[in-house]
Amino acid sequence: MSLRIVVTVKYVPDATGDRHFADDLTVDRDDVDGLLSELDEYAVxxxxxxxxxSDDDVEITVLTVGPEDAKDALRKALSMGADKAIHVEDDDLHGSDAIGTSxxxxRAIEKAGYDLVISGMASTDGVMGVVPALLAERLGVPQVTLLSEVAVADGTxxxxxxxxxxxxxxxxxxPAVVSVTDQSGEARYPSFKGIMAAKKKPVASWDLSDLxxxxxxxxxxxxxxxxxxxxxxxxxxxxxxxKxxxxxxxxxxxxxxSQKFI
Incomplete structure (x- = not known):
């Protein structure tokens, strides 16, 4: 048997950087370094x-929606050990909220094919935590969220x-959607071998018309x-x-x- 896992990941502004809004009141991602959301590392x-x-043949696909630089988040996940990646990039995606992103x-998950979707509990920039539930609703499958321990066996x-x-x-x-917390286990650090192997793994690029x-x-x-x-x-x-x-x-x-701390 085979098991197809899709892990949704997000490229977010570095929390230690100087973050602010752009003129259109969306997050300015040009003036701050970005990285794979730490909470998504637990999902990977x-x-x-x-x-x-697993005794089954498992294929892990990492999926992100974002600008060109979001490929860096995919490369990190691939270097950790994921098999392939999908990057949805389109200028018209700028300013999408959680509902639009879901x-x-x-659509991308349906196109890719899946048995299990794994997400982090929230993104470290928006921190809404609603996308896994929205995904389950749109896909019409069960959701099991905020897990600190996950296992798959016998179709469950x-x-x-x-x-x-x-x-x-x-x-x-x-099929189902799950989200995991930061208590689910420390994410592994990519090895040099993993980093080199990631360069040869396939990364598909889709836009809105593909979906x-x-x-x-x-x-x-x-x-x-x-x-x-x-x-x-x-x-x-x-x-x-x-003094x-x-x-x-x-x-x-x-x-x-005076500050009402006591």
Whole structure:
């Protein structure tokens, strides 16, 4: 038997960089370095572990929607061990929200063929966490989300979801969509051999026409959500220096009380 896994990944701005909005109030991705979303690395890792623990022939495809530089996220996933990649790139995708992105991903997943879709719990830029559920709805398959443990056997995906007060054991018949948390296991670091092998792995490039989508279904024009206004965070002001001349403790307590910390 064979198992086709599609892992959705996202190319996001580096959280340590100086991030801000562009003139159209979308995230400015030109002035900051990008990388594979850390939370998506856990999804890639879980796909690789499923492959390593399976007696079936497993094929792992990584899929991203984004600009030209988003190929860097795919290369990282391929160097970790994924088999092939799909990059959906189209100028009309600029400004797509989670709903539009899920539409593009669903069409690409259907075109690629799949048994299991694995996503990270959220992206590190938007942090909405709704795309896995939207994907499951669009694909018409079960969703098992926020898993910290995943396994596939006998046509079923199962896993553990950890809550604040209890843990749940969940399962669903394939095909299905799952999302994994950052507690699912440390993602492996690409080896030199993996990096070199990634250069020879196939990367398909699709646009909206390949997915039978029109420009007004995605992008800013088709977005259900929009940023109407944004104000840049003010620069951090100088702190208050307390000189301890015997009354430092009282001054510190008074300051904390004035800020309603105590």
């Amino acid at each position: 890792e879980q796909a690789l572990q499923i492959s390593e623990n 539409l593009v991903l669903a 995906v199962s896993g553990r979801r950890d809550g604040d007060a209890a843990s749940e054991q969940l399962q669903a018949s394939l 039978d989508l029109e420009a007004d279904e995605v992008g800013l024009e088709g977005a259900y959500t929009v940023v109407e206004d944004a104000t840049e965070r003010p620069a951090r002001s100088a702190g208050t220096i307390v 301890d001349e015997g009354e430092g403790g009282k001054q510190l307590a008074a300051f904390l009380a």
